[in-house]
Amino acid sequence: MLLLLIVLCPIAAAVLIMIGAPARATALFASIATLLMTLFALALFDRGVHEFQYISSFAVSTGWGINFAVGLDGLSLIMVLLAAIVTVAAIWFTDKIDKYEHAFYACLLLISGGAIGAFASLDLFFFYAFHELALIPTFLLIGIWGNDNRSAAAWKITIYLALGSFILLLGLILLYQSVPIAARSFDIRTLQEAAGQIAPEAQRHIYLILLIGFGILVSLFPFHTWAPDAYAAAPAPAAMLHAGVLKKFGLYGLLRLAIPLLPAGAHHWTNLLLVLLLGNIIYVGLVTIAQKRLDRMLGYSSVMHMGYIFLGIASANLLGVTGASILIFAHGLSIALLFAIAGEVRKRTNTMVLSDLGGLAKVMPLAGLAFGFGAFAAIGLPGFANFAAEVMIFFGAFRNGFAIERFHIFQVATVLALWGVVISAVYMLRAYRKVFMGALGERWRNLVDLRPGLRLPVTLLIVALLWFGFYPQSLVRILSPVLQTYLSTKQP
């Protein structure tokens, strides 16, 4: 019941706003209520078991065995928590909207509700459907309220994601059809029980299709080109929600489906995935350094960091997968913070070109501080949740197939991926210097800092980053029962 409220709260609020409830008040109230309920669910969560908790289930089609079922285990709990935190921040950061104010908030809430619903769904059908709920709102958000090159960006992200989702849908149907008829179910719990019964050959096909489908949604190299354009053009709250939360759906899907159900398929395609994720880390990383605009730099950096998470997923051991899960959470918070501050800078200066900016920390000290925190977290400095997660990923990946006398492909990939930390330090620090340090340009003298009301969401994000950075064990304890079960699945 509690979880049902968490899932339906943003969607109900979106409907109310479209009917005519006061937009900002309703949206803020709904998002804060969602966050509070999620924290409540976190507090009451039984950390010792791997089973789903807070389950509610309603039959939708008996003939097809489709149920509307929601439930939380450790993995989905931290995803819902991430979504709830970023939603509050994104809605709080929304300024006055000049046209269709109601629609703006309704779209934000639909993206958030879609993401929460997808993370909480126990049924493959709704897992998929909730994610797609965010597609049209994204199209509208970028198209109506976007910046600069909004038209092209909105088309690109929508067509890309529609295609990716459709490929994903085909993969999910194939997954459903691959288990013996008696064991077939759209229910993730039942599928989990049938995990060992999928033939290795079928696993290979399905994993590849899912990897492409999810990969497009997560901007896996070479399907990443939609992301920088879309995030550069999107209004800041939309970019926060999309890059911070919605994009993580694909990674969550791989963790939830591919790791327990298709281990043989994952093993077969490991080398391919390693090459692609190095494309994310090294190639996209270098592209990020070359960016001349802050918004595109952040967009590319969010693509680049997906590479680490994929590395953790590819490593397929407890350490790496736990690291990947935590990095999903940490990156969601840090990128939301960065997009929020970049949005504030854009609002005041109307430019995102790095060379035009400079010295803004003198007039916007709070924004500078917040951006600094976000940048340090994104680089992966110790003390932030990102650091804890990346360390786990690197150790987990390095350990795979390790032999003292020669380097296995995983060791090579890990060493190359480590250079990504250097690359991200280069572009983040360079951007920080160019925007906030140096001489203050004459025309920026009269800028004002973040208004006091915004201190709260900024603090929320930074505190979460630091808390889980110093105490990642709190996340590990929640995650480990379910991940341990997933990784010990018997294979035929």
Next chain:
Amino acid sequence: MIAPPNLEIAVLILGMLLLMFEAFMDKIDKRVFAFAGILGLTTVLIGTFYLAPVPQIDHASGFWSFYTADPLAIFFKRFALLTTILVLVMMIDYAPTVRGSVAGVTVQAGLGEFFALPILTCAGLMYIASAIDFVMIFVSIELVTISFYVLVSFTRRNPLTLEAGVKYLVLSALSTAFLVYGITWIFGVTGETNLDRITAALANSNIDQTAMLFGAVLVLVALGFKIAAVPFQIWVPDVYQGAPTPVTAFLSVGSKAAGFVVLLRVLRPFLMLPKMDRLLVVVALLTLLYGNLAALPQGNLKRLLAYSSIAHAGYLLIGVACFDGPAVTFYLVAYLLMTLLSFAVLIVVAQQAGERITDFDGLAKRSPFLAFAMLIGMISLAGVPFTIGFFGKFFIFYSALAHHQTVLVVVGAITVACGFYYYLKVVRAMYWRPAVKNDAIPVSGLSRVVMSALIVAIIWFGVYPEPILRALQPPSGQVAMKSAADH
């Protein structure tokens, strides 16, 4: 309790009564006839839920060898009735345009026929749903087609309409010729016109399969014309664009559904022929590609919907190629709801602004309700989850994957992505673009109610499709459907 054949008779009498009264009462507001028609059809629709069971008699000869009242037939009778009711509602909105483009002595000349003809068409559609004999199939298809000849060219002062009427007449007559010729070949080979007995005759090994195949292909050509399958789709864009918009909606839903019912019925004997399944796959592929690719550059919404109707015929043909009757039927229901909703909005907007997509610029500012209704129609046509259009695609592609139709699935994925582009083009116009004018577009109370009902139905069945799935199947049918999908 009503005997099934009385349904069609009731509809026919209703249509004729309306025509007769119309001839003698030229003083009253002609829209009364539309309301009377809606009321009468609704009564019949309610009547379909109180049918007497079919008598258990010998089906080998007599009336019941032409006519069946199986669940599929009943389902499509309801389908035809619902479509006609919705089309009549649209026709009321469209009446001012008709008045302007029909020559007559009085102001309302012609409106009475405009409202009465669809009811006769509806009777034809209901007969098609029940036809299990080629003679019956032919006669009922002709009833539908001939009333469409009149309807398509109804606003005859408009040259585009006249062009549409001529094109429809010539090509439709040609397809009829194909149908009759095909039937004669089949009759020549098997000596039967009843579908069951043709199936039985085909099981006999000493029939001439080549001749039978030739006849079957000719019949498929005629049906391809009805359902707008490539390469028999050439008439569609021009006729859809030129015909009065409610008639276009009727053509694209009613006529197409009729074609698919007949296709499903004749599939059982035809599938015993060699190479038939491959032929269907090729036609489905061509239809998908042509419909979707040609829709991409369209700037006129009515024409766009014409190409989209071809595209959806492609998805339906995937279901046909996989022999999945329930999936096809479900898709047709989805198609009915979302297409009629889009046409209903188009009619209202077109009277004030125009039919081009640019005429929809800023509609969200002018009339938020109409824009929202169009948004729901478009995203359902594109196949976004939580709308009925998604479930339609889901069932179709489920069965394609179960039958290992890899090529169809791959092409389908590409065309779905195309679909997002051209349907969202309309959404872009309504929400992104600034409005040229700012005055609200008036919507009549009845249309508003009907549009709201369609929106609710699209979303409701998009979340909870069970009522339709249940109506599609006799109690034991679920097992049959599952096993058909799984084999």
